Amino acid sequence: MNAVSVAEPDDSSAFPVSCRNLHKHFGIRKVLSDVSLSIPSGAVLGLVGSNGAGKSTLIRILVGLLMPDFGMATVLGEPALQLTDAVKMRLGYVPQQPQALNWMSVGNMLEFVGKFYPSWDREYMGNALMRWNIAPSHRLEKLSPGERQRVALIRALAIRPEVLILDEPASALDPVARRDLLREIALRAGESGMTVLFSTHIVSDLERVASHVCFLHEGRLLLDTTLDDLKETHVRLTLPREAAATFRERIPGEIARRRRPDGGLTLVLARNADADWPQAPIAAGGVLDTPNLEDLFIELTDQPGAAWFTK
Amino acid sequence: MESDELVVQPGSAEPIYRQIAQQLRRLIASGRLSCGDELPSVRDVAGRHAINPMTVSRAYGQLELEGLLERRRGKGMVVAMARGRAQTTQRRLQQLQPLLEELARQARELELPADSVIENLRALWETDP
Numbered sequence: 255m256n257a258v259s260v261a262e263p264d265d266s267s268a269f270p271v272s273c274r275n276l277h278k279h280f281g282i283r284k285v286l287s288d289v290s291l292s293i294p295s296g297a298v299l300g301l302v303g304s305n306g307a308g309k310s311t312l313i314r315i316l317v318g319l320l321m322p323d324f325g326m327a328t329v330l331g332e333p334a335l336q337l338t339d340a341v342k343m344r345l346g347y348v349p350q351q352p353q354a355l356n357w358m359s360v361g362n363m364l365e366f367v368g369k370f371y372p373s374w375d376r377e378y379m380g381n382a383l384m385r386w387n388i389a390p391s392h393r394l395e396k397l398s399p400g401e402r403q404r405v406a407l408i409r410a411l412a413i414r415p416e417v418l419i420l421d422e423p424a425s426a427l428d429p430v431a432r433r434d435l436l437r438e439i440a441l442r443a444g445e446s447g448m449t450v451l452f453s454t455h456i457v458s459d460l461e462r463v464a465s466h467v468c469f470l471h472e473g474r475l476l477l478d479t480t481l482d483d484l485k486e487t488h489v490r491l492t493l494p495r496e497a498a499a500t501f502r503e504r505i506p507g508e509i510a511r512r513r514r515p516d517g518g519l520t521l522v523l524a525r526n527a528d529a530d531w532p533q534a535p536i537a538a539g540g541v542l543d544t545p546n547l548e549d550l551f552i553e554l555t556d557q558p559g560a561a562w563f564t565k
Numbered sequence: 566m567e568s569d570e571l572v573v574q575p576g577s578a579e580p581i582y583r584q585i586a587q588q589l590r591r592l593i594a595s596g597r598l599s600c601g602d603e604l605p606s607v608r609d610v611a612g613r614h615a616i617n618p619m620t621v622s623r624a625y626g627q628l629e630l631e632g633l634l635e636r637r638r639g640k641g642m643v644v645a646m647a648r649g650r651a652q653t654t655q656r657r658l659q660q661l662q663p664l665l666e667e668l669a670r671q672a673r674e675l676e677l678p679a680d681s682v683i684e685n686l687r688a689l690w691e692t693d694p
Contacts, residue, residue: 298617437615444611444618461575462616482580482623544578 270295270417270449271316273334276325278311278473285311286322287473293466296447298439300460300481302551303470309453310350312470313421316451317347329417343371346415350422351399352406360397360405361390364412371413379412386431400426411438418442420452424459436463457548467547471555477509481547489531490545490553493519497538506532510554522553566598568605568613581616585624593633593644604634604642 269292278286285308293299303309314320316327318334327334330341337345355363360383368374383390386404394402403426410418418439424432440463442448454460460467460481467484469476477484488509493501495517504511510522522545525531531542545553571588573581592598607625611618625642628634635645672682 296619433615437612440611440615440617441608444622445608458576461581462573462614465617465619482582482620485578485580546576546578548576549578 269293269328270330271328271419271451273312273316273327274325276312276315276322276327278308278315278320278322285473286315289325289470289473289475291468291475291478293449293451295449296443297465298443298450298463299452299466299468300464301451301453301468301470302455302457302460302547303453304455304555307470307555308473309470310421313419313451313453314349317345317419343373343413344416346410346413346418348403348406348410348420348423350403350425352402356395357393359391359393360388363394363405364390364409367409368412373414375412375414378414379408382408382411382434385434400428403427404431407435411442414446416448418448418450418452420450422453422455424454424456432459439463457551461547469551469554476554484547484550485544487526488522488524488545488550489542490549491519491521491523491535491540491542493521493535493538493540497535497540500538501535505535512553520553522550566592566602566604568610571610571614573614573616575616580620582620582623582627585610585621586627589624589628590633598644600644600646602644603640604644606641 272292274290276286276289278284289308289312291299301309301312311320315322316329316334318327318329318337321335329337329345332338332341355366358366364379368376368379386408388397388401388404388408392401394405397405403423407420407423410420423435427435436459439448439450439452443450443463443465452460464481466478467481468478479487498513498517498519501519505521505523507523507525508521509524512520514520521535523531536542571585573584575581577584589598589604604625605613607618607621610616610621625634629636629642632645634642637643668682672679
């Protein structure tokens, strides 16, 4: 069922990005709770969560900028907190609000950074600056947040990374630039095996390019699977009020339930691809429908009083 | 055909690879794509729609298994000859072979004439969804 986390617990080196049992508090606030994740090579993993779900914290731990209270993360086989220069050369990371080297001009900064990377792709850099309308002579600190994020994306992609980690990359991009970025991510992952993790609260971005998807909610991973499996193996079951009493207990395959104001129940069910859906609730007047990703995310996360059954 | 002719709806509950496979099946069934027609490359479809190339490969791969497409050296994917499709019907029929043999055996044991068994099978075929 868990297509992402198929590895043995200690086999982290087989995955370009991986973490085990991460916990993190800020003061008394628990931000991450027992998060484990393994991203296979060439996968594009979309990390979906509302604002404040813990996405940025998870990403900062994965790239070694933040120490977890417990648990451990690895990138390309090395502990995230002790990445060597050799691995950093193969890792592209774009934070939500890039600040580095702000006193330089766009062109100077990219020239400067490019010298450190043998794999630096000047041609890509030049084309992307043009397509995304950024003048190389402008100083970074004078740019809008969106432009600064575009420069940071160009910088991360021009090193031709093996692993690319993006924190809400699409939030500051206009639709054309966003489509450009998604195309670049999709083609590089599919053709050169680049492994990608990007966080987003815009589900439609993810649905185009992601091969895998994770829902992060209140610091916990609710779901991680391939996107195709997610769509093919999950349904929503709506039970009328009269039938709700009959199904007090968890039914086979149920992963979430909530009681509707009218007294009925809405359940999310998962199954193996070749199995049938349980017949009893349908006989009792239940209706099955196939939710799209956004529906599913809302069913699983945005419901007061919802209960989950994870792994 | 061109990549533009495919419609991709990322927000649909149906996985994208299925959307693509289903459209191609329809285009082939209706004759809008015919034997030997070239399909756009995986890269072209993926780039045009900003989708994962693996998704496109999966759709093409499935139709190849079904015998609707075939990989041609230097040309990429083309629509397969109808003969190729007949062969897959043959192959699918082979999967039924054990059941058919069992049916024939039991019918003989019950001393039923073949015609009435076949007639009953046909009636079942036409009533069952």
